[in-house]
Amino acid sequence: MGDESVISPKDRFLTVYGRKPVLEALDDAALEVDKVILADTVRGPNAAEIQRAAKAAGVPVQRASAHRVKVLAGNGKQDQGVLADVVAPRMRSLHAALSDGRPPSRVLLLDGITTPANVGMILRTATAAGLEGVVVPRRGVAALDPMVVKASAGVAFRAPVLRCGSAREAAEMLTEAGYGIYALGASARSSVFDVELPQRAAFVLGGETNGVGAEVGELVTEWVSIPMPGEVESLNVSAAAAVLSFELVRRAATKASGTTR
Known part of the structure; x- marks a missing residue:
């Protein structure tokens, strides 16, 4: 590395x-x-x-x-x-972000998401939610091309994109930098709404078909799910990213107001 x-x-x-x-x-x-x-x-x-x-x-x-x-x-x-x-003024390498005096406290990590529309919508949502970083590996994820830009409605140009070689490499770097690694999985017992988070946390969003890959799964601190009382097995990955992103917004607002969850 x-x-x-x-x-x-x-x-x-x-x-x-x-x-x-x-x-x-x-x-x-x-x-x-x-x-x-x-x-x-x-x-x-x-x-x-x-x-x-x-x-x-x-x-x-x-x-x-x-x-x-x-x-x-x-x-x-x-x-x-x-x-x-x-x-892209906010795009930089993950290495640079982690070497910064104030590294991002909350980041998303894309693992095997190959549909440009999903990558574009995730970038738009994460930027809207004020997240400080979305790790988009160069391998295994849809290339940041015009289809991604279109799906993001142009927001991709100013999204806080962090680049690295692969999702596994990113997970290793984040772990070494003291981040807890949380992966979204439909069968996880812990809820994304209740899980206790450390000061620094990375959330892995897996591919459309196979979810989070085994290489990244080995480094996961805890698996979390989005509770779905209705009879639906799973959400589209960009929809899941939206739920997660705005749950983090809610937590930050709650913390700022001094109230409990």
């Missing part, structure tokens, strides 16, 4: 690809676009439109091979030969 101290471009930018998403990013005054990369195969009116928008926004345009653009976009079909690196 020694290389976690090295800042990767993937820990600074969200990359959007495709003509329309890139133009939307360039036209949004609230966003800072670092650069646009245009495939050398893109010519004519389409290239001119991108270049005009980039010039108006004061953003440099770099030319690259079509293959290079596909590699950078991570998508072989929908990049349309253009991508933009958008600065």
